[in-house]
Amino acid sequence: MTCFALLLAALFLFPIQSQGLLQYLGGPVWSVARIPLEVIASIDGGIANRWQQYVVLQGVWEENQQLRKEIEGLRGQNTQLRELATATERLTALLELKERERPTMVAARVMGRDTTNRYQVIILNKGESDGVKPNMGVITPTGVIGRIVKTTGASSVVLLVTDPNNAIAGLIQRTRDEGIVEGAQQGRLQLKYLPLLSTLRVGDRVVTSGLVGDFPRGLGIGTITYIDKQEGALFQSAELIPEVDIGRVEEVLVILASHGQSGQVAGGVDLPGKP
Amino acid sequence: MKFLSYLILVLLLVPVQMTLLPHLSVGNIKPDLGLVAAAFVGLFAGEMDGLLVGFAIGWVLSLFSAGELWLSLLTHGGVGFLAGFVVRQVSHVTSIFVGVLLLAVSLASGLLAAVTLTTLDRAQVWQMVGAIVLPQACFDGLVGAGLYWLLSQRVQMARLRTE
CATH class of the missing domain: 2.40.10.350 (Rod shape-determining protein MreC, domain 2)
Incomplete structure (x- = not known):
């Protein structure tokens, strides 16, 4: 009872220090806990893949035909867009605008989801040792996934874009x-x-x-x-x-260093995490 | 031996909670097995074991969550302690008793979490309570009661508690 009270008192009186200490100690614990997690996650992923590939095949042919038609249409649009992109590039060069730098990214695998129902979160298998830090953006080639809120040495927690706190x-x-x-x-x-x-x-x-x-x-x-x-x-x-x-997200990209343009536009101040 | 079994319990809880339970979720709500496990340790091994194992569970689970560490420690440690304390005060523990205990703790924890989320407005807090906190509290209570009932069918509870 005493240790319970002491720990709670420490957490309330020195929230940053005590949580920082527990977070620091959590690094090695995470390394141990990730072993069964990775094993079970890979088994789970394997079963899910087999299920998707062989069992849930209803309607795949129709969907395939529809997607082929859609691809044809998109190819045409793509050609037009390429033309527009070339023209834009030329005009941008003419206006002597700085070419947007490509962000530096690292690929990560989704290991699991939040342990509670209160947050919409995914856990990634890349952490501080890979250069991942809190507030970094997480994307897929399709679009935005969320942002990093917590990291340990070998993992990170991503608050999804669908969470009301994001x-x-x-x-x-x-x-x-x-x-x-x-x-x-x-x-x-x-x-x-x-x-x-x-x-x-x-x-x-x-x-x-x-x-x-x-x-x-x-x-x-x-x-x-x-x-x-x-x-x-x-x-x-x-x-x-x-x-x-x-x-259904399985792999994501973490933006380690974004382009310099956004920091300049936002009042010329270097935002945290910018190169 | 006891320490090893607790360690295995904590380490196994993480993958089960994160990877397997989402498949068993009802309406995107999954039970908090950590809460159930901490309560069971408290019930069978006393309030001190319940408290410490609850702390460990709360701490490890918070590493894999965006939630607040203090709330996770308070909830999981608290339920372990409370279960151990209450079981000494009653002569006969039933599955309904375990279910109600878990429901109450889960509800209190969920309400506290919803209230402390400063980014949400009042409407969003109520929406969260209705859509997540209440169903999860019921789910936790049901899972706890069900597991206790299953255990009571297999094992003599009094013997388990004295061991």
Whole structure:
């Protein structure tokens, strides 16, 4: 009872020091705990893969045909976009704008999910020894996943973009209106603080604005599914469906060093974690 | 021997809670096996063992979570201690008793977590209570009661408690 009281008192009186100490001691414990975790996670992953490949095949042929048609359409669009990209590149060079640097990234595997239901979190198998630090952005080639909130030597905890405690600066790709994307219930997102005059539509894509935080500009966040514009309100908001199916993510990329552009735009101050 | 079994329990809880339980979740809600395990240690080995093992479980699980460390320690250590303390005060422990104890602790822990999340507004807190905290408390209570009932069918509880 005494040690319980002492520990709690220490946690309340010296929260940073005591939690830091326990976090430090947690490094070796993590190394031991990850052994059974990795074994069970790989068995679980193997079973899930077999299930996906051989058992759940209903409707795959129809989906395949539909996707082939979609690919044909996208190829055409891709060609047009390449042309536009070339033109943009030329114009950018003409305007002597600094070419955007590619962010340095490290690939990581998802080992598990949050031990509680209260946070939407994934655990990665890369940590401080790989250069991963809190607040770094986590993405997939499709779009944004979340940000690192906790690290140990060989692991890190990612707070997903769908968690209500997470917020990212977003931009509607078509209208260029900026807002804040926050997590909402049932795996949805909410785009807040949009100007009332914004002409957003259902189906508009929202991407990272690159102005604040460790995400480069232009990464997919989600697609607008519902617009909330109330009379008398100062702003309008929208509900988004995330770009990435977060429940099925297996591998991710952690942005170790983002481009220099965003730090400069945000008032010329070097943001933490910027090169 | 006791220490080794506790160590194995703590180390096995992590992968089970993180990788296997999501498959058994109902409406995206999974039970907190750490809470159940700490309560069981308290029930069968006394409040001191319950407290210390609860602390260990809370600490290790918090390494794999975005949650607050103090809350995890308080909840898991607290339930272990409480279970050990309460079991000495009652003559006969039933599965319903275990279920209600776990439900109450889980509910208290969830409410505390929801209230301390400063990033959420009031509506979001209530939404979290309705969608996550309450169902999880019920789930924890049910799992605890079910496990205790299963154990009581197999083992003589009084003998287990005196060992």
